[in-house]
Amino acid sequence: MDDHLPETLRAVEDELTALLRRGRALSWEVAREVHPNLEPNTYGLLLWLRRSGSIRLTDLAARLGIGKGTLSRQIAGLEGLGLVRRDPDPSDRRAAQLSLTEEGSRRFDAARAARFEQIRRTLRNWPERDVENFARLLHRFNETF
Template sequence: MSPAEQVRGVDQAFLALERELAVFLRRARASSGEMAREVHPDLEPAAYGLLLRLDDAGQQRATDLAAYFGVGKATMSRQLRALEQLGLVARAPDPADGRAFLVQMTGEGRERFRSVRNARRAKYAHRLASWERNEVAELARLLRRLNSAAQAAGEDPT
C-alpha cells in the first residue's frame, strides 16, 4: 500500500503540519542544547527556555514557571536548583507572601544569556533575510496562536 493510500481520508494539511513541526522541533532541541552550552558548559538544554522566560517576564515564582512550561513542581525545582548552583539565577523571598520565593536571573546569568540570545537573533535574521518582514511577523503571530491554544488546553503544542 502506498503512503498516499495509507493516509486516504486524512487531512493532508495536518499531516504536512505534523511533518514540518517534527523537523522544526528536532532542530530547535539541538539548537537549545548548543545555546545552553554557550551560556554555561554545564547547563541543561531545557534550562535555556527558563532563562528566556525569566529574561522576558522578570522575576517569577517557581510555581508560575512550572505552570507556564506545563511541568511539575519537582521538575521545576530541580531545574532551578541547577541554575542556582551555576550562579545563573537566585531566589529571594516574595514580599507579597513570606512563604514563597521569587526566582530571578543574576547579573552574570543575564549577561551570559543575552550574549547568546543576541547571537541567535543574528542567525535568525541571516536565515530569514530573504523573507519579507510581514512574513516573519505572520510566522511569529501563528506560532503565538498555536502556543496560546496549547496553553489554554493545558497541553504541549506538539
C-alpha cells in the same frame, strides 16, 4: 479541501518534526553558550526569568506547565551554576522570588543575541509581511496546541 486535508496534515506534521529537530539542536547549542554545564531544557526557564525579572516558583511552574518539584530541581541546578538566585518574597516570607543573577543575565543575553542573529540571517530574504504572518501563525498554533 476535505480530500486534501490528510495530505496537508501530513505536510504540517513533517514540517513540525523538522522544526522540532532543529529546535532541539539549537537548544543544545544555545544552552552550551550560556554555560557548558547547562541542560538544554532549562533555556526556556532562563527565557521566562529574563522576561519576568522576578517571579515566584509556583507562578513559573504554572506558566511552564510543569510540577513544582521538577521546577525546583531545575532551579537548584541553575543556582549551582550561578545563573539564578532565590530571594525571599516580600509579600510572603514562606515563598521565594526567582531571578537571574547578573552573570545569568549577561550569559543569557549574549547567547540570545547569537540566536537572534541566526534567525535574522535565516529570514533576511523574506518579505517583512511574511515574517509578520509567520510569527502570528506560530503564536496562534502555540496558543491553541
